[in-house]
Amino acid sequence: MIQNAVKKLTEHKDLSYNEVVECMREIMEGRADDLAISDFLLALKMKGESVDELKAMFDVMNEFSIKIRPIVNGRLIDTCGTGGDKIKTFNISTASAFIASAAGVNVAKHGNRSMSGVCGSADALEYFGYNLNTEPEDVKRCIEELGIGFMFAPKFHPAMKNVANARKQLGVRTTFNILGPLSNPANVNAQIVGVSDPALIDKVVTLLQRIGREEAMVFHANDGLDELSNTCINQIAWLKNGTINKFVLNAKSFKIGIAEPADLSVMSKEESVEQTFRVLNGTANEKRTGAVLLNAAASLIVANKADSFEDAIELSKKAMHGGGAYKKLKALIKSCGDVSVLEGLEKRWQNS
Structure with missing residues (x-):
């Protein structure tokens, strides 16, 4: 099937839903070799993926994933970016997830190691002492009891091991870079995606509308970030009540620190983790804090905790400056990792 699909794609013809499902099942079940997978992904990329x-x-990825269904009051959300931006920033979406949780949002954070940046969400949390091999039931318990949990993508999507070699050999971004952040195993009902x-x-x-999200924001910053940026104008598509509306957001309209792209960039994994730590414990500079507050605010809005960015930013500030965001991080590491690692980082960075 894959060979026929590749031929059709190279003729710039869209595949039917059923044709793609058949190809994906071959791939997820390990019946396709690396060359066939590479040809399929590259042909799809060159043609341009249709929503169908x-x-x-997405449906086949979801079919083969390990799922959890946390029982929570209110919406369950995720915060993530698709990666690929040219500015190697610290972990903005990860920090915003903990601030949102401290503000009362239920967060099922789904992430992986870095594919394009300096440090992915999994890299950062592992550095803090989180056990990436945490069992699904324990992640579910954390979401229910702490208001936040982390799902390491390879743990919850074991069939994706069948595409790992092909993706590595291709060395370019593929459809899976789009689908990965959307394929949340906890079936969140709201989401922000950069x-x-x-x-x-x-x-x-x-x-996101087709897969049943109740509310979502998808955005792109004009500086190239796959996050909401406090350096420039942001383009946003907002899915709410079944309708998609578009608008632009200027960080200068709000009471947050305004930055230049260089203010948000980092050179190493350790620097990225340290800046994430400093945002959460309230010791980062206003420029880095501003970027995180903007993204946390979007999370609060799609979670129905605030109606406007102005209100959501103020709620996020209280969650951060009150120490709640850092307490969430520490509680998660204590529950699903080695908190002594985080405490060691506290001693190192709080005294510097």
Whole structure:
């Protein structure tokens, strides 16, 4: 099937939903070799993925994933970016997830090691002492009891090991870089997603609508970030009540620190983790804090905790400056990791 699909794709013809499902099942079940997978992914990338094709791939990824269904009051959300931006920032979306949780949002954070940046969410949390091999039931318990949990993508998507070699050999971004952040194993009902390519905004928000998200924001910063940025204008598509609306957001409209791209960039994993730590414990500078507050605010809005960015930013500030965000991080590490690692970092960084 994959060979026929590749031929059709190279003729710039869209595949049907069922054709993609059949190809994806071959891949997820380990019946396709690396060359066939590479050809399929590259042909799909060159043609450009349709929403139907993305939906079919998402459905099969979901079918083969390990799922959890946390029982919570209110919405369950995720915060993530698709990666691929040129500015190697610290872990903005990870920090914003803990601030949102401290503000009363239920967060099922789904992430992986870095694919394009300096430090992915999994890299950062592992550095803090989190056990990436935490069992699904323990993640579910953390979400229910602490208001936040972390799902390491390879743990919850074991069938994705069948595409690892092909993706590595291709060395370019593929459809899986789009689908990964959307394939949350906890079936969140609201989400914020950053994209580094503005052409993806419409595709991603439409896909989120098709897969049943109640509310979502998909955004791209004009500085190239796959986050909301406090350096520039942000383009946003907002899915709410079944309708998608578009608008632009200027960070200068709010009472937060305004930055230049260089203010948000880091050179190493350790620097990224340290800056994430400092944002959460309230010792980061206003420029880095501003970027995180903007993204945390979007999380609060889609979680129905605030109606506007102004209100959501103020709630996020209270969660951060009151120590709640850092307490959430520490509680998560204590529950699913080695808290002595985080305490060692406290001693090192709080005295510097």
